[in-house]
Amino acid sequence: MDIHLVVNRNILKLAGRKKWSINLLADFAGISRGYLSTLLRGKKSPTLRTLEKIANALEVEVGELFGGEK
Secondary structure (H helix, E strand, C coil), X not given: CCHHHHHHHHHHHHHHHCCCCHHHHHHHHCCCHHHHHHHHXXXXXXXXXXXXXXXXXXXXXXHHHCCCCC
């Protein structure tokens, strides 16, 4: 499976557990809504710093975005 799809699915799953919209996740992560949308559609690849911001917002370790356990 494509790593982008894995990360995107996990981000959406983790945000869904918090009942957060993509807009709310972007706000908590401190990234633009448009940029997050672009990432989740696979149009761009996130930097490690962006993944860290998303993980911090979701209160998980970065590895969990790749399917790893906490």
